[in-house]
Amino acid sequence: MDLALKSNLNNLNEYWQALDVSEQDGLFAHTSWPNKQWHADFSLPSYKASVSLPKDKTFSTITDINDQELSGFSVKSQLVIMNLSLANNQTALGQIHPQIVKLSSKENAATWATACGLAFGYVIDADVIQALLNNPEASVWAYMVDGEIAGTAISYSSDNTLGIHQLGTVPSFRKMGIADALMKHLLAQASSEGFNTVSLQASKAGLHLYEKMGFKALGNITSLVITK
Secondary structure (H helix, E strand, C coil), X not given: CCHXXXXXXXXXXXXXXXXCEEEECCEEEECCCCCEEEECCCCCCCHHHHHHCCCCCEXXXXXXXXCCCCCCEEEEEEEEEEEEECCCCHHXXXXXXXXXXXXXXXXXXXXXXXXXXXXXXXXXXXXXXXXXXXXXXXXXXXXXXXXXXXXXXXXXXXXXXXXXXXXXXXXXXXXXXXXXXXXXXXXXXXXXXXXXXXXXXXXXXXXHHHHHCCXXXXXXXXXXEXXX
């Protein structure tokens, strides 16, 4: 595994572990949202993992999937693993945006979770977000429009990498440049705090934005579910 891919996956692994998680025999599992199971190296699940995967959880792996390996599983979704190097990259300095604020009050966690859930189309556990506010490696961000949360993001630091997670726009505020502003704000944060790399895992919908900003694809991460 090359260093760029390793730094990306290490950030994702540490971020997921910072959420409400249990671990047994090297297998990590969330007790609620985001409902993931994974190994620290994101290898393909063993037979033991496959029979213990609850129906409401997905197993995340970077292994190239073929039909034989997928016995008992089906693919739910796939994201593109992407990094941006900040070394000698003047275009990635970003720009601080006055409408983007960092959450500091636990009372705002439920409102943020609702907005993020609308952006992604699934339920976010507000208790998990509330607990994340106490983590010094994490920052929870909101793009505000007239007192409403219009966009969301989480940044998480590990070593020299700043990972970007849950970057989304509430449907009623789309096509207003909010995702672009959030990205530039977080790039400015990364530059000002001396990070070497910014990492994320992109859906197809976000690929164009990230590629335009200079992010490079490193591979795919696949979410598996038990075959019905």
